[in-house]
Amino acid sequence: MKNTMLVGGGVGNAVLFSIGRAFIERGNKVLYFAGYKKLNDVFKRTLIENTSSTVVWACEEGLIETSRVQDKSFHSNIVDAMISYQENTSDISLNSIDKIIVIGSDKMMKAVNEVRKTILKPYLKSDHTVISSVNSPMQCMMKEICARCIQRHVKAEEESFVYSCSNQDQNMEFIDFDFLNGRLRQNSLQEKLTAEWIKMCLYT
Numbered sequence: 740m741k742n743t744m745l746v747g748g749g750v751g752n753a754v755l756f757s758i759g760r761a762f763i764e765r766g767n768k769v770l771y772f773a774g775y776k777k778l779n780d781v782f783k784r785t786l787i788e789n790t791s792s793t794v795v796w797a798c799e800e801g802l803i804e805t806s807r808v809q810d811k812s813f814h815s816n817i818v819d820a821m822i823s824y825q826e827n828t829s830d831i832s833l834n835s836i837d838k839i840i841v842i843g844s845d846k847m848m849k850a851v852n853e854v855r856k857t858i859l860k861p862y863l864k865s866d867h868t869v870i871s872s873v874n875s876p877m878q879c880m881m882k883e884i885c886a887r888c889i890q891r892h893v894k895a896e897e898e899s900f901v902y903s904c905s906n907q908d909q910n911m912e913f914i915d916f917d918f919l920n921g922r923l924r925q926n927s928l929q930e931k932l933t934a935e936w937i938k939m940c941l942y943t
């Protein structure tokens with residue numbers, strides 16, 4: 740049996756339901772940190788509860804009410820919720836976690852990676868594995884053609900590159916999150932134009 744920690748930010752949580760369910764069905768414990776900016780950003784909360792052993796809710800705007808005794812809730816961002824959870828640990832302690840899976844914005848994943856290596860380091864197993872889902876822009880999806888999805892890794896000061904369309908789930912230990920942030924900014928103009936088109940289609 741392996742204990743897994745899922746860390747989802749906003750819409751990143753949509754991807755974690757099926758992962759949590761798969762771990763639970765195999766008899767593993769799942770500690771699920773679900774973070775949101777606003778209270779009404781929360782969606783499919785029953786699904787999150789059904790695919791986890793314990794949920795730790797985090798919301799920057801207010802406190803999400805819990806509906807199970809084992810769950811926790813913090814009025815904070817997800818990183819501060821992880822620190823607060825550690826200080827008030829319940830049934831699944833951080834030092835029992837074998838695998839961490841993180842899905843969210845590049846800034847959120849970077850912050851989780853930093854707290855994992857600093858404040859929470861003494862409380863985590865030294866040999867835990869940690870996977871991050873890299874949300875790079877993608878275009879051709881043909882693994883090594885357009886390189887829109889390329890992601891820089893740094894391991895022992897040596898750099899290497901991964902085509903994220905061939906594998907989105909990458910070892911967080913080596914991901915260069917500043918590089919990812921730069922790549923995501925390349926899509927900023929198209930994203931703003933798309934948002935304006937949707938607004939116009941819906942409201943005019």
Ligand code: FES
Nearest residue numbers: 878880883884904
């Ligand atoms: S999206 Fe084109 S190489 Fe990955």
